[in-house]
Every structure is written in C-alpha cells, then in structure tokens.
Amino acid sequence: MTDDDLRDGWRQMSRQRELALGEAGEACTTQGSGEPKRANGSGTRRQWKELMELVATHGNLVQAMQRVCRNQGSPGIDGMTVDELPGYWNRNAETLRAQLLAGSYEPQPVRRVAIPKSGGGERELGIPTVVDRLVQQAILQVLGPRFDRHFSAHSFGFRPRRSAVQAVTQAQRYVRAGFDWVVDVDLERFFDRVNHDVLMERLARRIEDRRMLRIIRRFLEAGIMANGVVIDREEGTPQGGPLSPLLANVMLDDVDKALEARGHRFVRYADDCNVYVRSERAGARVMAALQRELARLRLCINEAKSAVDRPWNRSFLGFSFSEQQTRRRASARSLDRLKTRIRELTNRNRGVSFDQVLRDVKTYLTGWMIYFRPCEVREPRIVIDCWIRDRLRLYQLRLWRHPERIYFQLLAMGADKRQAAITARLTKRWWHATHTAGIQVGMPELYFQQRKLPSIKW
Numbered sequence: 001m002t003d004d005d006l007r008d009g010w011r012q013m014s015r016q017r018e019l020a021l022g023e024a025g026e027a028c029t030t031q032g033s034g035e036p037k038r039a040n041g042s043g044t045r046r047q048w049k050e051l052m053e054l055v056a057t058h059g060n061l062v063q064a065m066q067r068v069c070r071n072q073g074s075p076g077i078d079g080m081t082v083d084e085l086p087g088y089w090n091r092n093a094e095t096l097r098a099q100l101l102a103g104s105y106e107p108q109p110v111r112r113v114a115i116p117k118s119g120g121g122e123r124e125l126g127i128p129t130v131v132d133r134l135v136q137q138a139i140l141q142v143l144g145p146r147f148d149r150h151f152s153a154h155s156f157g158f159r160p161r162r163s164a165v166q167a168v169t170q171a172q173r174y175v176r177a178g179f180d181w182v183v184d185v186d187l188e189r190f191f192d193r194v195n196h197d198v199l200m201e202r203l204a205r206r207i208e209d210r211r212m213l214r215i216i217r218r219f220l221e222a223g224i225m226a227n228g229v230v231i232d233r234e235e236g237t238p239q240g241g242p243l244s245p246l247l248a249n250v251m252l253d254d255v256d257k258a259l260e261a262r263g264h265r266f267v268r269y270a271d272d273c274n275v276y277v278r279s280e281r282a283g284a285r286v287m288a289a290l291q292r293e294l295a296r297l298r299l300c301i302n303e304a305k306s307a308v309d310r311p312w313n314r315s316f317l318g319f320s321f322s323e324q325q326t327r328r329r330a331s332a333r334s335l336d337r338l339k340t341r342i343r344e345l346t347n348r349n350r351g352v353s354f355d356q357v358l359r360d361v362k363t364y365l366t367g368w369m370i371y372f373r374p375c376e377v378r379e380p381r382i383v384i385d386c387w388i389r390d391r392l393r394l395y396q397l398r399l400w401r402h403p404e405r406i407y408f409q410l411l412a413m414g415a416d417k418r419q420a421a422i423t424a425r426l427t428k429r430w431w432h433a434t435h436t437a438g439i440q441v442g443m444p445e446l447y448f449q450q451r452k453l454p455s456i457k458w
Contacts, residue, residue: 051209054142056100058093064137065089068130068242076129077111077225085130100135103211107132109223110238124192126224126238136219136243139212144246147206151249152256157270158245164317165374167269168328171276174265175311175326179276183286184314186305187294190271191244192236195298196220199237199251219243245270251297258293267316274316283308322377329377335384338368346391348398357395358451361388365454378457385457392453393434393443403427413442 054060069082080088089096099105110126128136148159156167175182187193200217207213220237237244248270259266259275264286266275275290277283287308291301307314312323315331322329330338345360365388375381400406403424410420415438423438433439449455 051142051207052100052103052211055138055212056097058097060141061089061093061097061134061138064134064141067137068133073130073133074111074113074127076127076132077109078129080130082130085134088131089134096131096135100138100215101211103214105135105215105218107135107215107219107222109225110240112224113240123239125240128219128222128241132219132222133242135215136241139216140242140246143207143212147246147250150206151253152260152268154260154266155249155253155256155268157268157272158249164269164371167267168317168319168374171267171274171311171316172321172326172328174267174276175321177265179265179278180311181277181280181283181308182311182314182316183275183277183283183290183308184306184316185273185275185287185290186302187271188300188302190299191239191248193299194237194247194251195235198297199247202250202254203247216243216247220247254297255290255293258289262289269317272317274314276311280308318371319375327376328374330372330375330381334372335380339384339387342388342391346395348395354392354396354399358392358453361392362453365456369454369456369458372456373458381456381458385455388456389443389445389448389453390431390434392448393439394430396443397423397430397433397439401427410438410442413447415439415441 065085069085072082075081096105108129108131110128110132113125113127115123115125144160151159154170156162156164156170171182196217199220200213203216204213219241221234224238237247252268252271252273255273256266256268264275264277266273268274273290275283275286277286287301287306294301310323311326312321314320315333318331318334319328320331321327341364342361345364346357350357397406400409406427407420407424410423411417415423419436419438419441421438423433423436426433426436
C-alpha cells in the first residue's frame with residue numbers, strides 16, 4: 001500500500017467521522033446558553049434547512065400521535081376525539097405527510113374555552129383539533145431539542161428535565177446569598193399579546209426551512225371559533241396547543257440573554273420572571289431596563305402584579321420564603337386556594353355520599369402534596385390539616401342531619417352516651433358541633449388514617 005493510498009484512506013475516514021458528528025450534533029445538549037459541540041457546521045446547517053423531512057418521518061408522526069392520545073384533551077371545532085385519531089391516521093397518513101413536505105398543510109381555527117383564574121377573572125384557552133395537535137406535537141419533537149440547548153440556564157418553564165421546584169430552589173439560593181430584593185415581573189396577557197412578526201423573526205434566525213416557517217405562521221394566524229363565528233387573530237399564541245410553550249420561550253429568550261449580559265441573577269418560568277438584587281434602588285433600575293427590553297418585543301408589564309419588594313412578601317410559582325432562614329413555604333395565596341377548593345369539595349349542597357367526598361379530597365390533596373412537597377415551613381399547614389378533617393366531620397354530620405341519627409351513629413363509632421348526646425343537640429350550630437367530643441371521638445385522626453386521607457403536615 002502506497003503513501004497516497006494511506007492518505008486517501010485517512011481522508012475518507014476523517015470525512016465520515018465529520019459527517020457522523022454533524023448529524024449527532026443536533027441530538028447533543030449543553031448546559032446554559034452555550035453553543036453545541038459539532039465538528040462540521042455544514043451538517044448542522046443542512047438539518048436546519050431540511051426540518052420538515054424530519055417532522056414528516058413515519059416514526060416521528062407516530063410518536064406524536066401516541067403522545068396526543070396519551071395526553072387526552074377535549075376535541076376541537078371538528079368534534080374529533082383523541083380516540084378517533086388512530087383511525088384517522090391509518091386512513092390519511094400519506095396525505096398528511098405529503099402536505100407537510102409540500103408546506104401546504106392548513107390548520108383549522110381553534111375552539112375558544114374560558115376557564116376561571118385563581119386570582120379572579122378568566123383565562124382563554126384555544127383548543128386545536130386533534131389533527132392540528134398531532135402536527136404541532138410532531139413539530140415540537142423536532143424543534144424542541146434544537147432550540148432548547150440555546151436557551152438560558154435561568155429559564156425553567158416548559159423544558160425537559162426542568163421544573164417549577166428547581167426554579168424556586170434556585171431563587172432560594174440567590175436570596176440566601178444576600179440578594180434579598182426581588183424584581184417580580186409578570187407580563188400582561190402574554191400569550192394573548194405575542195406579536196407574530198416579532199416571534200417569526202426570532203424563529204427565522206435559526207430555521208431556514210421556509211415550509212416550517214409557513215406552517216408555524218399559519219398556526220399563529222388560525223382563527224378562533226367563538227359562538228359559531230371564526231374571529232381572525234392578528235396577535236397571540238393561544239394556550240392549549242403543544243407548540244405554544246416552545247414559542248413562548250423563543251419569544252422571551254432575548255430577555256434572558258439581556259439579563260445574562262448584565263450579569264443579573266434571575267429565574268424565569270414562562271412569563272413569570274424574578275430578578276434578585278441587593279437593594280431596592282438596584283431593583284428599580286432593573287425594572288426600568290426590563291420595561292425597555294420588553295417594549296422592543298411589543299410586550300408590557302402587568303403593573304398590578306409586578307413590584308420591587310422583599311422575596312418573603314411575594315409569591316413565585318405558588319411558593320414564598322420565610323423571613324428568617326429563608327425557608328421555602330407555600331404562599332398565603334396558595335393556602336387560600338387550597339382552602340377554597342376544600343370548601344367546594346365539602347359543600348353540603350353537593351348531594352354526594354361521604355365516601356365520594358373523601359375520595360375527591362384525597363385526590364386533590366395528593367396532587368397538592370406532590371407539588372408542594374419541597375415546603376420547609378410546617379406551621380400553617382398543621383392548622384389547615386386539622387381544619388380539613390373538621391370540614392369532613394362537618395359534611396358527615398350534615399348528612400346524618402337528624403339528632404336521633406347523629407346520636408346512634410356516634411354511639412356505634414365509639415362515643416359514650418353523654419358525648420353523643422351533646423353533639424346531637426347542636427344541629428343548629430354545625431361548625432360548633434364538629435369540635436365536640438362526640439364527633440372527635442367517633443371520627444378521630446386514626447379514622448382518617450385508616451381511610452388513607454393524606455396529611456399535609458409532613
């Protein structure tokens with residue numbers, strides 16, 4: 001073998017290695033906002049130009065369909081349910097793939113649904129059809145990993161392997177480090193006010209596949225069906241579609257980069273952003289800078305919900321901090337929402353059995369505990385935990401209703417005659433009756449433990 005043969009073989013091996021690294025570059029992830037490691041930029045550039053081929057692969061679309069079916073959700077304006085989606089896919093798979101590859105796919109208007117907000121008022125959701133959700137999910141599976149590695153390490157919302165608890169924990173570290181003033185920024189109706197031109201310009205910085213850009217634009221401009229009438233949409237990305245969270249992060253990534261360039265310590269989760277500084281004066285300067293940065297994105301701050309304040313006076317993702325030792329706790333608003341929901345579930349006018357009420361309370365408390373498990377302050381939760389059991393005792397007493405029935409039921413549950421009689425006489429003072437010895441002995445803490453009611457006193 002000659003030296004020329006060796007050199008040619010070496011060049012061929014090097015070329016194959018570079019191509020392999022270029023193709024693998026899109027799958028790798030990096031910490032923070034750093035650039036991905038890649039040996040050949042042309043391979044990466046080609047993937048940004050041929051994204052629709054990746055979206056339209058059979059495997060990617062099947063995975064997206066399975067994800068949509070697993071997430072369930074309400075039907076869109078065409079009435080098709082997620083259970084009907086596999087059958088639709090079997091009949092129309094090739095047609096759908098051809099439309100995506102040609103860039104001719106046309107989404108349908110979304111169905112408008114209003115849900116109550118925890119702080120009052122309503123939040124409008126846009127429910128796409130299940131086929132549109134399938135296409136959005138397929139696009140998300142391709143774009144998500146490619147955009148995510150460029151996002152800031154300070155961004156925690158709607159990203160893989162990141163959570164609200166991680167965001168709160170990072171905020172706690174800043175406060176404990178002495179940055180005990182917070183610039184608490186909430187954007188006014190963010191998802192309803194995203195400017196389409198501004199968002200598309202940011203997407204076009206990386207996406208070179210014009211078909212992809214056209215389809216995303218069509219999703220943004222799809223109308224809203226309300227009371228049988230389609231309303232054109234000139235701004236906003238409706239909450240309810242799989243693609244909206246990614247688009248929100250793309251839109252606000254410039255804000256993250258601007259804060260990073262200034263060396264600020266901050267945490268952002270979707271449109272909630274907290275910047276931690278050492279003084280109120282510094283907080284005022286940061287607030288003014290954020291207003292200018294957001295104005296460039298044609299967004300504005302919700303003045304009523306934003307402020308420069310101490311962290312223990314503010315709520316972030318349902319959490320707050322104690323003034324001493326900066327321990328995590330459920331915010332006062334979160335505890336109020338908990339009590340409001342328990343009142344709804346134990347309302348005497350529900351007309352359901354005690355067992356059903358107990359099941360509903362258990363389900364709600366289980367979810368609440370999973371989210372707020374990182375709380376470190378117990379005191380308010382101990383009081384509310386006792387109050388929840390009293391609400392359940394109250395519901396049971398009202399179901400029994402008549403003094404005679406209350407008396408005999410309590411006797412059967414272990415109360416003595418005197419205790420049962422005192423409780424039975426208080427049918428006009430129900431809340432007072434729940435604190436008498438009769439019902440407390442008949443339905444003690446052990447009773448609820450045996451029924452597997454979760455306790456929030458951990």
